[in-house]
Amino acid sequence: MNSAAPNAGNVSAMRRRHTSFFDDEMTPRAIAMGVVVGALITFTNLYLGLQSGWISTMTLQGSLLGYALFQLIPQSVQIGSKRFQILARPLTLKENVIIQTVASAIGSLPLVSGAIGVLPALGMLDEKQDGVGIWLWTFGVAFAGIFFASPLREPMLLQERLPFPSGSATAQLVSLLHRTPLKRPPTAATHESTEEDNEAVALPETSSQQDVNTSWFVLIISLGVSCSVTLVSFVLPVLYALPLFDLVAPKGCSLTRWGWWFTPSFSYIGQGMIMGLSTSFHMVLGAIVGWAILSPLAHAMNWTTGEPLDAEDGGRGWMLWVSLAVMCSESVISILALIMSSSGKDFVNWGRGIERRIALNTSVNEALLPPGNPSHPPDNPSTDDADARSDITEVEEDDEPPERKTSMNWVVGGLIVSSIVGVAAVAGAVGPVIPAWATLLAFILASLFSVLAVRALGETDLNPVSGVAKISQLLYGVLQPGNVVANLVAGAITESGAMQAGELMQDYKTGYMVGVSPWNQFRGQLLGSFLGIGFTVMGYTMYRSTYTIPGPEFPAPISAIWINLARLINNGSLPEAVPSFMIFFGVVFGVSxxxxxxxxxxxxxxxxxxxxxxxxxxxxxxxxxxxxSGIAFATGMMNTPNFSIARLIGGLSAAVISRSIRRNRHSPEKGIMLVIVIASGFVLGEGFASMAGLAMKNTNLPVLCYGCRYGCGGGC
Structure with missing residues (x-):
């Protein structure tokens, strides 16, 4: 059992773990490919996040793109009369998981660091925000969440058996790509939950070469189309602000004034395909309520003094408060419901499971006695004993040996070091406006809230990072009254920890099903986060030096939510008539x-x-x-409708494709795989083109601004 002393083989393996960085899973080529894919995801998330406030860690896309790029590398090349071998062996399934781990760690840094929310908000408070401060801030918040997650692996994965739908879907995807069965297939409950939340995980166990070739062809086409349209939009910005709704507007009325134009962004269409029809529909519903009802009403009643798209004095700034009420209300209520659920019946059931396991251990020991002993158990065990036996088998046989786990020395030491470094780095970034004890308390609260966030993520595939961040902001309104910067810092640290802990737990679920060492995934997450600091800071600095953030091209709507809540908590004032609407929408979405x-x-x-x-x-x-969904509804309200309309097109496309392929009883999974490939090409293509767009912007390329009025593309 686990209490036995480790044998010589285990001791040797543990020594190798600490003396050799690479092994057959964590190879140099897997890390290198993870860095390439992660860099692309980072720029994609920065581009999308600064535009609409919505990003994705892209675990599925990272796995798929890493595998696809590897197929482009020849096994050998002929130079003159000699042939040089490049790849000694094909990419393995476990290497693919390491690629995804490193890539998602790098690609999630824009949200972990607050580059799409908190950093622009701090920049609004200090317009002279320097590069050194951005580097220090990002370094300070980049690691703590990794150490929060590691102790949760056993209780969340092995005892509660939470499904972690995205992690399960990623494991099934790499299994399909490599035509290799999973080491630990999902249970029936996990599989059903995953189907509901992802709509694209019932993947086939095998795949023909023709199917693979078709997937790569579709990926290249979708990526190329998305890239091309994005690059053209930088030269002809009106392409991303087509005034189609003016064709049906009353005479003399321009609906573009209220944000009603069409943006044919393939990236938003791809995001809609990934989100699904329900979420994208809720976003459009929020856009309709906000931009067709509330904003015109506020303008007609003279509750606003600026133009509708003005984020300060116009309808946009007025509606931000309503969307803030929706997000806060639903997030806080959901967190409280989760606390009650976790501490109530679920805890009792978990305790009963432990009692059954103890009882079964006693029964097993008694079974070793002679048959005549009166303590010998009956020949037909009860159902509870059978369930407990199943629980023990799952925990003991499915768990990794000690040499493949992350030791508690790393966890405890990492928590201490990351907290101390984080406090010092944050102090260097924002100055002496927040005391050290308050920053340290923010890291402690982040570790506690991460447990709740990870559990919610494991059950629903939704990480309530915005909810736990707003709870921290409310708390710091009491601990640090009148200190807006402290309020932002506390919320950002909590969001960062919850986001990164959830990301690593999704990776752990993938590795658990595939059979990858948790120690390797832990190291991959650390390495990816370290490298992601550079990509995120450089990318954010490039965008900030090229565009006004927040500005017309990149409004960074999340930053307005952050700073408005901080100011409100710290004796701020609300625009005229907005409190009544905040109360109404807050109550409605709190109850719902x-x-x-x-x-x-x-x-x-x-x-x-x-x-x-x-x-x-x-x-x-x-x-x-x-x-x-309150979060989706509020996102649609705080963004102009063009962002949500394109996503709805993607959601409708995915729904139509899913319905049509379900009629094909032979292999509907192939069609589901095709949806993932198309969406990945659309999203990543625009992210890749955005890097070229930055270069085009800085070279003063001539731009045709004909027809542009309110919301044209990045070139105008």
């Missing part, structure tokens, strides 16, 4: 968020129950689950 959390929890438990798995949910649960 509570009902949705309860219905979601009941639905997941039902699916995990063998007895009630096929039982349809009650009507009230169906209504609660169908009510608009």
């Amino acid at each position: 968020g509570l009902l949705h959390a309860i219905a979601r929890s009941r639905d997941l438990r039902r699916k995990r129950s063998r007895r009630n798995r096929r039982q349809p949910p009650p009507l009230w649960e169906q209504c609660a689950l169908a009510f608009p």
Whole structure:
């Protein structure tokens, strides 16, 4: 058992773990490819995040792109009369997981560091924000969440068996790409939950070479189309602000004044395909309520003094408060519901499971006694004993040996060092405006909130980072009254820790199903976060030096949410008439968020129950689950409608493709795989083109601004 002393082989393996950085999983080529893919994801997330405030860690896309790029590398090259071997062996499934781990760690740094939210908000407070401060800030918040997640691997994956849908989907994707069965396939409950949340995970176990060739052809075409349209938009910006809605507007009325134009962004279409129809529809619903009802109403009633698109005095700035109320209300209520769920019935059930395992251990020991002993257990074990036996088998047989785990010395030491370095780095970045104890407390709170965030992510595939961040902001309104910077710093540190802890736990789920060493994934996450600092800071600095942030091309809407909440908490004032609307929408989405959390929890438990798995949910649960997501609704409200319309097109496209391929009873999974490939090409293509667009902008390339009025592309 685990209490036994490690044998010589284990001791030797543990020594190798600490003396050799590379092995057959974590190879130099896997790390190098992960860096390449991660850099592309970073620029994509910066581009999308600064435009609309919505990014993705792109675990599926990172796995797919890493595999695809590897296929372009020849095994050998002929130079003169000699042939030189480049690849000694094909890319392995476990190397592919390491590529995804490193890439997602690098690509998530724009959100972890706050480059799409907090950094622009701090820049609004200090327009002379220097590069050294940005480097220090990013370094200070880049690592703590990694150490928060490692101790959660065993309770979340091995004891509670949480599905972590994106991690499960990524494992099934790499299994498909390499035509290799998973070491630990998903359980029935995990599989069902994953299907609901991702809509694209029931992947085939095998794939013909023709299917693979078709996928690569589609990927190249979708990526090329997205790149081309984006580059053309830098020369002809009106392409991204087509005034189609003016054709149906009343005479003399321009709907572009209210943000109603069409942006044919393939990246947004790809994002909509990934989000699904429900989320993208909720975003459009928020855009309709905000930009077709609330903003015109505020303008007509003279509650605003500026133009509708003005983020300070116009309708946009007025509606930001309403969207803030929606996000805060639903996030806080959902977190409270999660706390009650985690500390109540789930905890009792977990304790009963432990009792059954203890009882079964006793039964096993008694079974070793002679048959005549009266303590000998019955020949037919009870159902509870069978379940407990299954639990023990899963925990002991599925878990990794000690030499492949992350030692507690690394976890404890990392927590201490990262917290101390983080406090010092944040002090160097923002100055003496926040005391050291307050920054240290923010790191401690981040570790506690990360547990809640990771558990929510494991069940629902949604990481409530915005919710835990806003709770920290509310708390620091009491601890540091009147200190706006301290408020921003506390919320940012909490969001960073929850985001990174959740990202690593998704990776752990993938590695668990594939059979990759958690120690290698931990090191890959550390390395990726370290390298991601450079890519994120350089990318953000390039955007900030080329464009005004926040500005017309990159409004960075999340930054306005951050700073508005901080100012409100610290004795700020609200625009005219907005408090009534904040209360109304806050109550509506608070109640709906509570009902949705309860219905979601009941639905997941039902699916995990063998007895009630096929039982349809009650009507009230169906209504609660169908009510608009507050986060998606608020995102659609704070962005101009063009962002949401393109995503709805993507969601509709994915729904139509999914419905059509379900009619093909032979292999609907191939069509699902095709949706993932198309969406990946669309999203990554525009991200790749954005880097070229920065260079075009800095070379003063002639731009045709004919027809541009309010929301043209990046070249105008």
